[in-house]
Amino acid sequence: MKKILLFAGSNSSTSINKKLIQYVADNIKEAETEIINLEDYEPPMFSVDIEKEITSPESIQKLVKKFRNYDGFVVSTPEHNHIPPAFLKSILDWLSRVHLHIFEDEPRYFEDKPLLLLSTSPGKGGATRSIEHVEYLLSFGKPKLIGKFSLPSFNHNFEDGKITDQELDQKLKDLIKKLESEV
Ligand SMILES: Cc1cc2nc3c(=O)[nH]c(=O)nc-3n(C[C@H](O)[C@H](O)[C@H](O)COP(=O)(O)O)c2cc1C
Numbered sequence: 759m760k761k762i763l764l765f766a767g768s769n770s771s772t773s774i775n776k777k778l779i780q781y782v783a784d785n786i787k788e789a790e791t792e793i794i795n796l797e798d799y800e801p802p803m804f805s806v807d808i809e810k811e812i813t814s815p816e817s818i819q820k821l822v823k824k825f826r827n828y829d830g831f832v833v834s835t836p837e838h839n840h841i842p843p844a845f846l847k848s849i850l851d852w853l854s855r856v857h858l859h860i861f862e863d864e865p866r867y868f869e870d871k872p873l874l875l876l877s878t879s880p881g882k883g884g885a886t887r888s889i890e891h892v893e894y895l896l897s898f899g900k901p902k903l904i905g906k907f908s909l910p911s912f913n914h915n916f917e918d919g920k921i922t923d924q925e926l927d928q929k930l931k932d933l934i935k936k937l938e939s940e941v
Contacts, residue, residue, distance in 0.1 A: 760829040761830075838888075878908065
């Protein structure tokens with residue numbers, strides 16, 4: 759069976775993006791799923807000085823090696839002041855440098871593998887500005903982006919671990935089907 763890795767770009771223990779990720783995992787039936795906590799791979803805040811000293815954090819290399827075991831990915835991003843949280847940006851900056859220094863002749867970390875990109879926030883925008891930035895930042899990993907979905911007004915549209923708005927729910931489930939067929 760194909761394997762899909764899912765994670766949210768949040769370091770909040772009560773993250774709504776983690777809840778959305780769990781819902782997507784619950785709805786993937788045609789592949790094995792694993793959810794990781796990105797905090798478990800948290801490197802130091804990106805810095806050129808640290809990069810000169812250590813080249814690439816162990817946790818980032820571990821993350822790239824983990825990605826190789828999966829056939830597809832689901833990533834959900836929060837929005838802080840219209841852009842991804844610094845926590846996620848720092849990790850994506852480190853990831854953008856890893857092939858420069860460590861895995862030079864190897865495929866990029868998401869090379870041609872299907873990616874479903876998600877976002878949510880309590881506001882009406884559902885983090886639609888942040889998702890555009892994350893699409894760009896993840897393009898360094900060369901994924902095959904199969905779709906994007908932003909869940910607006912999380913507290914209104916999500917209850918008991920499920921999306922309550924039928925139309926939004928169907929939209930997401932159609933993308934999940936697409937992901938299952940592309941892995
Ligand atoms: C510093 C900060 C800035 C925020 N800026 C935005 C924003 O620009 N747009 C938005 O929709 N929500 C914004 N929010 C609210 C977040 O969407 C909300 O905290 C959400 O729960 C974050 O996702 P998470 O729970 O998965 O970490 C902001 C929250 C914080 C703490």
